[in-house]
Amino acid sequence: MTGTRTRPRRRPRATRTRLLLLVGATLVVVCGATALATALFQRAYVMGEFDGRVVNAAERSLGGAALHPSSITYLGFLRNDGNPSGMLAARLSGDGKVLSAAVVKQDAPPLALDPAQQAALTGLRADGSQHTRTLPGLGAYRVTVLRSGGVQVLTGLPTADVENMLRHLVLVESAVAATGLAVAGCVCAVVVRRQLRPLGRVAATAAEVARAPLGPGDTLTRVPVPDTHPDSEAGQVGAALNHLLERVRHSEELARSGEERMRRFLADASHELRTPLASIAGYAELVNRGTGVVDPVLAWRRVSAESARMTALVEDLLLLARLDEGNPLRTARVDLAALVAEAVWEARSADNGHDWQLELPLGATALATGDAPLLRRAVAAFLSNARTHTPVGTRVVTSVEPSDDHCLISVRDDGPGIPLTLLPTVFERFTRADTSRSRSDASAGGSGLGLSLALAITEAHGGHITLQSSPGRTEFTIRLPRATESGAERGGGEADVRAAALPPRLRGQLVK
Structure with missing residues (x-):
């Protein structure tokens, strides 16, 4: 029986274990280096103090031997009460040979050294330095040689007590370091676990989101709010994951909304x-x-x-x-006053049941750069909307207002207004006040593309449209970039529409 081997998933705690091991190894190295440096420093300090004691003892021995310079084997100064037990002294010849040597014993006269012990002290010179010698049966000694005139005296003190003291210090320091290391390790383990716990929850949330289906109505799991605090790295990761999930959900909703609009568009277009x-x-x-x-x-x-x-x-x-698709437009300098006046005249010719009024600026030109037929079509769409969806006798006022950097074209009426349910989708394609598919007069209400065409034309010219509607007042406003008379370029071989070319039938329509 054969099958595909799956690689086992690494447990989330592996990272935490590695981090704990790294912290523990760092603590061991730091504590070991600190203990070693401390031990070496203490040993150097204690041995320095001990060498001072050796020198002091050597000076006293040299003073006692100098009282009997003629007796080269005199060691009577070892019987003084100030000499510690275990201290040894020796008289040396000029070439460093031991002439006589003895060690101080507690509650007993000094004991002479045997030849083997004396041989361990041979060869030392009066150079002011301290040396360590191991004497058979007596152990290690720290010795030095002093000379005064023709008298040379070797003096030494046993290092057993000092070594024992250093050994106990090292043991105590090691125990303290081990205890501190254990405590620090436990504290670090607790801190690391607590600090990584939010990150573990974030990872669990990410894994749950990865396994969750992304269908309509499904709710994606979010990182809990306490794990998104910006003061910690784990909180920043949690907040970033939540932001990413929000963007994914928003993108998914936009995609579903786009698909729904496309399906509705195709259905409406097919019906029309x-x-x-x-x-x-x-x-x-x-x-x-x-x-x-x-x-x-x-x-x-x-x-x-x-x-x-x-x-x-x-x-x-x-x-x-x-x-x-963003295809380039055939642009020319357009006088918006003349363009709007023509559109209003055409609307009045098509329907004299409404009160059509026109407000044009006096003494100022409203110039824009664009495609004149398309802009006229956008204005005509608003006029057609007012004619279709307002009762007979409604007053419809169309105005043009230039400023320093833009021109405004407004179409307002005092009709019943746009229903609130229709306002969010009024510029969408195939949007109609009558949403039924079977109308008694299919051509009366239009196809629902007029306002969407006006919006697309305006945005293609770099402008935008605003809408305000309430019972008794509905106003569409087109805002277009203004072109200066000297700076606007003529294009496409298209003649400019000038305000001076207004036909006589329109000049009597001006309100201002």
Whole structure:
């Protein structure tokens, strides 16, 4: 039986274990180096003090021997009460040979050294330095040689007590260091565990998110708020993970929203195209039957009207596609006052049931750089919206207001206003006040592309649109960058639209 071997997942505590081992090794090295340096310093200090005692004892011995310079073997000064037990002294010849030597015994006269012990002291010179010699049966000694005139005296003190003291100091320091190391290790372990605990929870949250499905309605787990405090690195990681999860959720929602809008757009476009096609097909079938049920002239008119409607819809969709792609516009210097005046006149010609008014600036030009037909179409979309969705007799005021760096085109009416439920989506494509798919007059309400086209045209010219609506007042405002008369470039071979070219029929329409 064969199968795929899966690599075992490393446990999360491996990082914590490695960190604890690293901290422990660091503490051991630091404590060991500190203990070694302390022991060496103490030994040097104690041996220095001990060498001072050896020199003092040598000076006293030399003083006692100098009282009997003629007796080269005299060691009577060892019987003095001030000499410590274990002290040894020797008389040396000029070449360093031991002539006589004895060691002080407690409650006993000095004991002469045997030849082997004397041989261990041979060869030392009166150079003022201290030496360590090991004497058979007596142990290690710290000795020095002093000379005064023709008298040379070797003096030494046993190092057993000093070595025992140093040995006990090292043992005590080692015990203290080991205890401190153990305590520090425990404290570090507790601190490391506590500090890594939030990071472990963050890792657990990330693992849970990685395993969780990302479907509609699913809720992603978040790092708890206490683990997102910015004062710690783990908290910063937790906050960053939460921010990342929020962005992932937001991106997912945007993607789902885009897919939903695309599906709705395709459905609306299919419906808008299917309606005139069905009408054309129906009238064509009636004419083909030749039953006389429908007048061929009337059928032809209806077919032409539906064809024109479908052509306009397709052209609107193509224009939106070109604007979405960011294709360059045919730009020229446009006088917005003349452009708006023409659009208002066309709206008044199409519907005289509304009160159409125009407000244009006097003594100032409102120039912009752009595509004049597209800008006229944007203004016409707002006028058409007011004509379609307000009752007869509604006053519609269109104004142009230039400033230093921009121009404003406003279309406001005193109609019933836009429903609150429709305001968030009023500029979306195929948005209509009548949302039903079956309308008695399909052409009366439009296709729902007018405001979205106006928005796309305005943004393509570097401007933006604002909307304010309440019962009794609805106002659309287009804000466009202003072009100066001297700085605007002419392009595309298109003639400028000048305010001086206003037809006489529009000059009487000015309110200001």
